[in-house]
Amino acid sequence: MNARIFHTAVALGAVLSPMTAHADPASEARLRADVETLVSFGTRHTLSSASDPVRGIGAARAWAAREFAKIGTACGNCLDIVQPEQTVTGRRVPEPTRIVDVVAIQRGTERPNEVIIVQGHIDSRVSDVMDATSDAPGANDDASGVALVLEAARALSPQKFPTTIVYAALSGEEQGLLGGKVLADYARAQGWTVKAVLNNDIVGGSCGSDGYCDDAHVRLFSEGPRADATDETRSAARRFGGENDSPGRNLSRFITNLVPGIDPAFDVREIWRADRMGRGGDQTPFLELGYPAVRFTVAVENYDHQHQDLRTEGSTFYGDTVEYMDFPYLAKVTDLNIAALGALAKSPMPPAPRADAAVKTWTDVTWEPVAGAATYSVWKRATNAADWEAEPIVTGTSETSVKLEGLRGDDWILGVSASSPSGAQSPIAAAVPGGAFYPLQQD
Known part of the structure; x- marks a missing residue:
């Protein structure tokens, strides 16, 4: 699939x-x-x-x-x-x-x-x-x-x-x-x-x-880099990645993946x-x-x-x-x-995940609970891949943290989606600086 x-x-x-x-x-x-x-x-x-x-x-x-x-x-x-x-x-x-x-x-x-x-x-x-x-x-x-x-x-x-x-x-x-x-x-x-x-x-x-x-x-x-990025966010993105994972970019991926169920003869051309x-x-x-x-x-x-x-x-x-x-x-x-x-x-709001893989052979992904969410799924893709992999690496968990044994985080972008009790799934939010679907500069 x-x-x-x-x-x-x-x-x-x-x-x-x-x-x-x-x-x-x-x-x-x-x-x-x-x-x-x-x-x-x-x-x-x-x-x-x-x-x-x-x-x-x-x-x-x-x-x-x-x-x-x-x-x-x-x-x-x-x-x-x-x-x-x-x-x-x-x-x-x-x-x-x-x-x-x-x-x-x-x-x-x-x-x-x-x-x-x-x-x-x-x-x-x-x-x-x-x-x-x-x-x-x-x-x-x-x-x-x-x-x-x-x-x-x-x-x-x-x-x-x-x-x-x-x-x-x-x-x-x-x-x-x-x-x-x-x-x-x-x-x-x-x-x-x-x-x-x-x-x-x-x-x-x-x-x-x-x-x-x-x-x-x-x-x-x-958009790629966020328009509301702070100096701190831009500095962190240079170190940890995220240039291709603004909320808008992952919203675009989410919408594009709807198309085959609507009209197989019609398609989205994503422009980055x-x-x-x-x-x-x-x-x-x-x-x-x-x-x-x-x-x-x-x-x-x-x-x-x-x-x-x-x-x-x-x-x-x-x-x-x-x-x-x-x-x-x-x-x-x-x-x-x-x-x-x-x-x-x-669907619920996408979570605001964080990934920690520094100097270890596994990756920890954590996030806060999301209103209206019953379960969460964790996704990955290669850093040079356009879209998330076909299936999540963790699905249907009610926990708000996972330890991904053997997954060396340097080589991957990780993300998390939230699902409602009826199964309506949010877009995937990337566990990178600026990946959360929230403003970076609060009033």
Whole structure:
């Protein structure tokens, strides 16, 4: 049994157990309708009108809030709608402007302070990032991400989870990742334990501007060295390893291993970078606060249909319109997000393990108990291996320490996962400096 199949079998138990019904596949029709509605607001530029009822960022945010309210009503008022905001000025915001996120919170039944976030950004732009009046459809960038978030809320809100799921439409991404910062600051102010952030930005297209197409993969970006690392952590990582074991990197491995149980013809291409070269996304403010976060984006980007004024030059049309999207592809990415959210929402937090193998022929691995965990598993992989081995070296233990006789720790990365009483397994946290799924710098 290979690593991916084994991990999939364990993790999908979090979605398919008797406690919850399996979510229906994402609806291409609903995804299209949501994208078309967002495009109909003309522009959703952050500096556009916040009060016009039919055009601009304010109208788009109001619509998103109404959609979340409809979803909440359908599940018996299971969603709390909040709109955290900050007033911002900066290089791309010359006058004080309210940056408002539209957020729906599905409270967990057992550990409501333990949170998973799925998000996309609702704002759009054209060629000039300061142009707040021209039509900026923003179909793929990023109405696709917001439509995904709404569809995830529809799929998962009828179910009950021990931990909280947060669905978010963020503002101000194009003006400097501002809405991501608003929500990250809000999460910290609420005292949330953020287990994972799934940022979806440009997730609805399958063909690039050079004609190359790929509808069989989605890229998943994850940071290597932690953005919130201290000098002490960086020094320890140089001595003990961990450059490839940030929480985001192990979250990426966890999500990738879900894919075969969802659609064998679809796959994740893990990209071991925090984001695309020279660019950024709304996962970044969460990483800077020490929260595990990853970014989903298309396998191949089309730069003719991204950040462009609407125009035709020669035979080439420029502009981010609905016609150039691939809704069956967006549905695949949505299904993967839904499966990941369900698996994460049912599992405990990953432990914070420590490994001691200095000057001895065995390795001791220890960790503290985790709320909601019934058992733990210990994993290993070679230091130059991409993924954890197919099966754990210790499984189903209720203890919080193990002695691995004959395992010389110099040659291995060790990790520990936690499982709920129903068998829902957490991502693996590596026993390396900075490997725990918690901020390194506490307030």
